[in-house]
Amino acid sequence: MSLFAAVRGGVHAPHRKNTAECESVIMPPPAKVILSMSQHIGPPCKPTVAVGDAVCVGQIVGDSDQLFSAPIHASVSGTVSAITEITMPNGSKAQAVVIDSDGAMTPYPVEPPVVENHAQFLAAVRASGLVGLGGAGFPTHVKLNPKNLTAIDTLIINAAECEPYITADYRECVENSWDVLSGVQTIMEFLDTTRVIIAIESNKPEAIRILSEIAKTVDTAERQVIVKSLPARYPQGAEKVLIAQTTGRQVPPGKLPADVGCVVMNVTSIAMLSRFLKTGMPLITKRLTIDGSAIANPQNVIVPLGTPICDVIEFTGGLKAPVKKLLMGGPMMGTALADMSLPVLKQNNAILAFAEEDAVLPEASPCIRCGKCVSACPMKLTPPTLAIAVQLEDVDALQKRDVMTCMECGCCAFSCPAKRPLVQILRQGKDLVRAASKKS
Amino acid sequence: MEDNRFLVSSSPHLREDTSTRMIMLDVIIALIPALVASIWLFGWQAVAVIVVCVGSCVASEYLSRLILKRPQTVGDLSCIVTGLLLAFNLPASIPLWEAALGGVVAIVVAKQMFGGIGHNFVNPALIGRIVLLMSFPGDMNTWLNPVGRGLDAISSATPLAVQSVAESPYDLGTLFFGAHAGSLGETCAGALIIGGIYLVIRRVIKPTIPLVYIGTVFVLTWLITGQVYDATYHILAGGLMLGAIFMATDYTTSPITPWGKVIYALGCGLLTVLIRQWGSLPEGVSFAIVIMNILTPLIERVTHSRPFGQKRRERHA
Numbered sequence: 060m061s062l063f064a065a066v067r068g069g070v071h072a073p074h075r076k077n078t079a080e081c082e083s084v085i086m087p088p089p090a091k092v093i094l095s096m097s098q099h100i101g102p103p104c105k106p107t108v109a110v111g112d113a114v115c116v117g118q119i120v121g122d123s124d125q126l127f128s129a130p131i132h133a134s135v136s137g138t139v140s141a142i143t144e145i146t147m148p149n150g151s152k153a154q155a156v157v158i159d160s161d162g163a164m165t166p167y168p169v170e171p172p173v174v175e176n177h178a179q180f181l182a183a184v185r186a187s188g189l190v191g192l193g194g195a196g197f198p199t200h201v202k203l204n205p206k207n208l209t210a211i212d213t214l215i216i217n218a219a220e221c222e223p224y225i226t227a228d229y230r231e232c233v234e235n236s237w238d239v240l241s242g243v244q245t246i247m248e249f250l251d252t253t254r255v256i257i258a259i260e261s262n263k264p265e266a267i268r269i270l271s272e273i274a275k276t277v278d279t280a281e282r283q284v285i286v287k288s289l290p291a292r293y294p295q296g297a298e299k300v301l302i303a304q305t306t307g308r309q310v311p312p313g314k315l316p317a318d319v320g321c322v323v324m325n326v327t328s329i330a331m332l333s334r335f336l337k338t339g340m341p342l343i344t345k346r347l348t349i350d351g352s353a354i355a356n357p358q359n360v361i362v363p364l365g366t367p368i369c370d371v372i373e374f375t376g377g378l379k380a381p382v383k384k385l386l387m388g389g390p391m392m393g394t395a396l397a398d399m400s401l402p403v404l405k406q407n408n409a410i411l412a413f414a415e416e417d418a419v420l421p422e423a424s425p426c427i428r429c430g431k432c433v434s435a436c437p438m439k440l441t442p443p444t445l446a447i448a449v450q451l452e453d454v455d456a457l458q459k460r461d462v463m464t465c466m467e468c469g470c471c472a473f474s475c476p477a478k479r480p481l482v483q484i485l486r487q488g489k490d491l492v493r494a495a496s497k498k499s
Numbered sequence: 500m501e502d503n504r505f506l507v508s509s510s511p512h513l514r515e516d517t518s519t520r521m522i523m524l525d526v527i528i529a530l531i532p533a534l535v536a537s538i539w540l541f542g543w544q545a546v547a548v549i550v551v552c553v554g555s556c557v558a559s560e561y562l563s564r565l566i567l568k569r570p571q572t573v574g575d576l577s578c579i580v581t582g583l584l585l586a587f588n589l590p591a592s593i594p595l596w597e598a599a600l601g602g603v604v605a606i607v608v609a610k611q612m613f614g615g616i617g618h619n620f621v622n623p624a625l626i627g628r629i630v631l632l633m634s635f636p637g638d639m640n641t642w643l644n645p646v647g648r649g650l651d652a653i654s655s656a657t658p659l660a661v662q663s664v665a666e667s668p669y670d671l672g673t674l675f676f677g678a679h680a681g682s683l684g685e686t687c688a689g690a691l692i693i694g695g696i697y698l699v700i701r702r703v704i705k706p707t708i709p710l711v712y713i714g715t716v717f718v719l720t721w722l723i724t725g726q727v728y729d730a731t732y733h734i735l736a737g738g739l740m741l742g743a744i745f746m747a748t749d750y751t752t753s754p755i756t757p758w759g760k761v762i763y764a765l766g767c768g769l770l771t772v773l774i775r776q777w778g779s780l781p782e783g784v785s786f787a788i789v790i791m792n793i794l795t796p797l798i799e800r801v802t803h804s805r806p807f808g809q810k811r812r813e814r815h816a
Contacts, residue, residue, distance in 0.1 A: 441804065
């Protein structure tokens with residue numbers, strides 16, 4: 060970490076960006092897609108189609124009248140064959156619309172939205188079905204409508220991609236750099252921000268070069284567009300860390316980026332939004348990095364949303380070793396899946412399949428209080444103290460020691476020599492606090 | 500695809516290549532220069548004391564875990580570190596059964612009775628030494644003259660036992676290279692500093708505690724005596740280097756908070772100087788560290804870091 064880094068902590072996670080040079084391959088429509096009604100933070104959508112309905116690509120199949128939601132669109136054309144319940148990666152249940160593909164990919168008659176003011180802009184963003192594609196799944200139209208709109212002066216484009224293996228955002232920067240730029244300009248206009256910072260880790264020089272070059276063409280004194288190279292140190296892409304590294308501002312616990320005048324958007328989200336504004340075709344595909352020691356041909360694939368993971372892996376050339384661990388997302392924060400039948404979600408950016416030897420669970424031993432987790436925590440928490448409070452179910456101590464500030468980045472457990480499952484323990488602590496606040 | 504149920508576990512799914520055993524191995528490596536120096540200075544008697552202490556600690560650890568029906572922890576090598584540190588804190592002429600008893604006290608009483616590695620609240624090696632010091636003051640204060648290579652167990656004055664620094668038979672160079680009476684591993688300050696630098700480079704310890712501890716002793720001694728020479732003499736003499744680099748930095752018994760480390764090391768330095776200048780004992784490092792060990796939980800409580808982004812402690816005051 061550089062001496063002047065705005066954020067203490069973090070870890071040197073291995074990069075393993077094996078697929079950085081793999082140009083994205085477009086996957087043909089699978090036999091069926093399973094569209095979960097819960098692909099965002101907030102209440103799930105309700106299916107707007109019935110079994111037997113014929114649907115086209117881009118047609119709405121699920122929507123909700125709640126603020127914190129985004130519509131779900133058909134990613135293939137065909138017939139709705141079932142409305143069923145699936146188990147999501149986090150173990151919760153969600154409704155899902157299953158569409159049997161007719162292979163024709165007949166598009167729904169979409170038109171570019173008319174966008175002349177902020178309200179129309181927000182309506183268009185909502186209609187695009189866009190959510191935070193970096194992983195959180197925060198509905199974009201909510202993010203772009205902060206309460207203190209006039210106080211927002213900086214838009215930060217997150218292209219840090221600090222998770223090992225994943226190169227999907229990097230490919231977006233390289234392959235669709237002009238989409239990124241036009242998305243940036245649109246948002247700048249409607250949010251009336253004076254500064255845009257595109258943040259990329261220094262281990263992606265090609266992306267930095269390309270984006271710097273095109274940023275130069277629109278960078279003016281009144282509306283700055285800057286590409287900022289960040290140290291390649293995990294977790295640069297974590298929202299609060301990113302804001303501190305690019306602007307020096309610190310988001311207090313329990314607050315949002317908007318509270319310090321920033322809006323942070325994932326780079327793929329920006330590019331997708333600009334394509335939607337041009338064509339009117341909503342979010343129906345996603346680029347995924349397929350990698351891991353069990354994958355025969357690691358690569359980047361653009362897949363229709365809702366494609367079962369097993370079909371995606373098969374398309375890339377299948378497995379070269381039996382899978383022991385399957386991850387949705389990166390190895391630091393991704394979720395381990397129990398099987399391959401789960402469908403691709405909007406917020407997915409990688410599927411990693413690991414063979415037996417890379418899936419060994421280390422045996423935990425007692426904490427020796429070496430303090431490596433304390434040094435590694437970007438949120439300046441003290442995991443060992445919190446772990447004891449979790450053991451004692453001491454909700455008071457957990458709150459006092461700010462367990463809710465934990466963003467589960469995994470730096471503590473990564474660096475622990477005693478191999479303690481610290482993230483799991485802290486998650487338990489957060490659940491204890493949530494349960495207690497619900498009771499009172 | 501094949502029977503598709505996979506291993507489900509919490510993130511992160513990547514771990515750094517490190518372990519308790521690797522850390523302890525680094526500490527052992529860092530102790531090697533002082534080990535070589537002690538054997539060079541005190542000969543076969545040093546070898547015997549080291550072998551007995553390490554053997555006693557390993558056996559105590561193994562048998563404690565066996566009798567308590569707990570998972571075996573000899574493999575983490577922490578008992579070897581304790582054995583080496585205990586030996587380094589004893590005079591070369593100590594009867595071997597006393598050295599062995601020190602190992603039993605360190606491991607069984609100070610460590611295993613409180614739950615084993617990570618659970619002891621005081622440094623086990625220091626408790627072993629203090630118990631021996633209280634029980635066998637004669638044997639614990641018989642110092643071999645290293646120049647005689649231990650052939651005659653004549654009692655010789657340690658650098659801190661002299662009336663004043665001005666009357667000391669030792670100069671700073673002698674203190675640095677270790678050719679004077681003292682505990683096995685404490686005499687050669689140079690070897691201990693090499694070990695300390697290794698630990699810092701390997702990121703096993705942060706330099707905070709040793710620097711603040713030694714710095715405090717230097718500054719306070721300088722203020723009291725008014726002499727830079729005396730202050731330098733005091734940081735090179737006695738068990739300060741060994742204590743500040745290897746004992747006060749013990750993970751389990753020192754604070755994990757950054758500011759806690761500073762306060763803890765300041766306390767160690769202050770107590771060491773108080774005991775050395777005005778206490779009835781010539782040396783105070785062991786007691787200073789043990790007292791600060793006991794205060795560690797309290798220090799941690801008052802030095803808790805504010806979380807990222809929080810300006811003032813307004814919420815929980």
